[in-house]
Amino acid sequence: MRQLKLGIPKGSLESATIALFGQAGWTISPHSRNYFPSIDDPEIGCALVRSQEMAPYVANGTLDAGLTGLDWILETEADVAEIGELSYSKSSDQPARWVLIVRGDSPIQALEDLAGKRIATELVGFTRRYLAERGISATVEFSWGATEAKVVEGLVDAAVEITETGSTIRAHGLRIVCDLLHTTTRLIANRAALADPWKQAKIEQIALLTRAALAAHNKVALKMNVPAARIDQVVRLLPSLHAPTVSHLYDRDWLALETVVDNDQVRDLIPHLTAAGAQGILEYQLKKIV
Numbered sequence: 001m002r003q004l005k006l007g008i009p010k011g012s013l014e015s016a017t018i019a020l021f022g023q024a025g026w027t028i029s030p031h032s033r034n035y036f037p038s039i040d041d042p043e044i045g046c047a048l049v050r051s052q053e054m055a056p057y058v059a060n061g062t063l064d065a066g067l068t069g070l071d072w073i074l075e076t077e078a079d080v081a082e083i084g085e086l087s088y089s090k091s092s093d094q095p096a097r098w099v100l101i102v103r104g105d106s107p108i109q110a111l112e113d114l115a116g117k118r119i120a121t122e123l124v125g126f127t128r129r130y131l132a133e134r135g136i137s138a139t140v141e142f143s144w145g146a147t148e149a150k151v152v153e154g155l156v157d158a159a160v161e162i163t164e165t166g167s168t169i170r171a172h173g174l175r176i177v178c179d180l181l182h183t184t185t186r187l188i189a190n191r192a193a194l195a196d197p198w199k200q201a202k203i204e205q206i207a208l209l210t211r212a213a214l215a216a217h218n219k220v221a222l223k224m225n226v227p228a229a230r231i232d233q234v235v236r237l238l239p240s241l242h243a244p245t246v247s248h249l250y251d252r253d254w255l256a257l258e259t260v261v262d263n264d265q266v267r268d269l270i271p272h273l274t275a276a277g278a279q280g281i282l283e284y285q286l287k288k289i290v
């Protein structure tokens with residue numbers, strides 16, 4: 001039996017990744033004191049790996065494929081193939097942002113004001129290149145974490161830090177000067193692994209099903225019966241980009257309508273649908289949209 005070595009990101013992206021694989025069709029069960037979670041597919045062997053180290057391990061073939069953030073792919077400059085973007089972060093399906101932050105009372109108002117200043121960040125290589133490309137000369141030093149505190153304490157003039165909900169920056173009374181990078185999770189693969197048809201097919205299977213599971217996030221399906229005479233009125237209410245499916249009922253005066261909408265639209269939509277004559281409305285969860 002052949003097996004694909006797949007890196008699952010340990011840390012911030014871990015639980016969202018395991019949940020996404022669950023929805024995609026693979027149950028991953030972490031063990032408390034070992035970094036090789038079980039997975040219910042004998043064709044995949046999982047290893048928990050820090051996001052920061054994922055791309056180098058995929059590049060050198062220790063792993064055939066893995067998931068990590070765009071930020072650490074850029075930081076490590078590892079030579080990997082990007083199979084696809086999966087737009088999720090630690091706590092949402094929005095990108096996380098690497099931002100320049102300063103104290104509320106700092107004179108720094110724009111990126112250019114960093115000339116001659118000290119900046120702390122975990123993303124040292126990326127930040128140095130970003131400033132150099134814009135002709136700004138500043139000292140960029142590595143921070144192991146708790147970076148916001150160093151700005152508050154005045155140990156550095158500024159920091160380049162990741163933010164998602166914004167609560168850490170707010171809690172420290174810091175100010176965002178500008179955004180440097182928006183990052184989402186990526187499925188990456190080793191280039192030699194992609195040249196192996198079996199491995200390539202397995203990676204494509206993972207890409208297809210995780211993408212389909214993510215596409216179904218925050219979406220629901222609605223099914224309803226509509227008097228034939230009212231169908232245009234009901235269809236006009238639907239926000240869907242695609243035309244809904246309409247089929248005939250045994251009773252020719254009625255049509256059945258099926259569509260997919262955003263979860264947060266449903267509570268406003270249903271009263272309008274009933275007012276327009278829809279009946280027997282069913283709402284159900286979706287696991288995948290392919």
Ligand SMILES: Nc1ncnc2c1ncn2[C@@H]1O[C@H](COP(=O)(O)OP(=O)(O)OP(=O)(O)O)[C@@H](O)[C@H]1O
Nearest residue numbers: 010011012013051052068069071089090096164183
């Ligand atoms: N809200 C978030 N906070 C931090 N990292 C996030 C967040 N959402 C997504 N990420 C991604 O997670 C990866 C970093 O996660 P990881 O757990 O390895 O580092 P970390 O959060 O700095 O770890 P630690 O908990 O040790 O500080 C990056 O690719 C980053 O883009």
Ligand SMILES: O=P(O)(O)OC[C@H]1O[C@H](OP(=O)(O)OP(=O)(O)O)[C@H](O)[C@@H]1O
Nearest residue numbers: 145146147162163164165166167168169
């Ligand atoms: O905008 P927010 O949703 O508040 O998220 C941003 C915070 O999350 C991360 O911290 P982490 O938990 O990784 O701790 P660390 O500072 O020790 O790295 C990041 O370094 C920020 O501090």
Ligand SMILES: [Mg+2]
Nearest residue numbers: 122144145146
């Ligand atoms: Mg961190």
